[in-house]
Amino acid sequence: MKKATCLTDDQRWQSVLARDPNADGEFVFAVRTTGIFCRRSCRARHALRENVSFYANASEALAAGFHPCKRCQPEKANAQQHRLDKITHACRLLEQETPVTLEALADQVAMSPFHLHRLFKATTGMTPKAWQQAWRARRLRESLAKGESVTTSILNAGFPDSSSYYRKADETLGMTAKQFRHGGENLAVRYALADCELGRCLVAESERGICAILLGDDDATLISELQQMFPAADNAPADL
Template sequence: MVIKINLSFEEMWEKIIACDRKYDGLFFTAVKTTKIYCRPSCRSRKPKKVNVEFYYEINAVEEAGFRPCKRCQPEIEQSPHIEIVKNIITLLVNHYKQKIVLKDIADQIGLSPYYLERLFKQETSETPRTYLEKIRIDKAAYLLKSTKMSNLEICYEVGFQSPSNFYKVFRSLNNCSPSEYRKVIPE
């Protein structure tokens, strides 16, 4: 059973432009003109947006006639734990708005909280909490660019429980406040 992440085409496009490793294995980018598919983090030259399709499953992209990129090798699993980590990341991406604690994730995945955190950190170099914060800040940045919602509305929309924590995490990851980000980034 494949669990799909809840990202729009535009959000997935932003992830491939940013070469975002956080989404590797959760979706694949297929280029219609070259018939090649890649990971979101692939460093190859970016295709034209109109030539891109996104797939959630490696089997589906290969059945559609695409071949793997020789640079990022999306068909190769890097770790024996990659499936568990992908499930954790998918859970975080799909439930980023909710208050999530490590025990809830561990119960859902079927591991002890200690082992889950250790395994996740080993594979991603981050804790599930910091990973979740990055997902929330990604969503906030997207909303800052694409909506007229206030910073406070966005704070709660993306799952932060307190505005002070939202501003602190946003500044630490983007080196600016949400208001500064909105002014600097063109729509």
């Protein structure tokens, strides 16, 4: 049975207690009383130290007769892909009509709130709260574009009432609902493009606030999508 190198067992145990997701992939740990092995970032309750053993990778833990944890899925070979899968899942949870707190979100993706917030922002360039607000804004835009009334669109987007929307009108649409209906008429919209772990990202802003956040694979498609959203606006690259 080959053990992970470089770290002592005491050091490995301390890293398990810390649940640091950035160190996943260096080794896995197994619990003799349950027959399960986990990543060290697993959010499951810690076992007693005397019941824990360490293995260099999932293959060795499997060969020793342990089964992978269904919560942290340590058998997935690519730790970076595993973290990206968690963030993708978090994004989908944030895109539900019912708002979700950071603590509830972290529990559902088996991470601590601190590490989720840090990893989410590093991956998407946005905080979970900002992502949820951007999704609401997208739902609002889609509803307005279909010709729904402002009140109906606000409720469809997940706002509890009209007053909640109007308190955050600028940060929700980056323009008035009327301006949006008219394709950004009389607005100067400036955009910037950058890489993110989900591909290419376009962020557009008017004088009233962020009006679009688009994700895609190439710049030309993102710029074209922005132009389709705001055909009556003066769309141009931002002066950075």
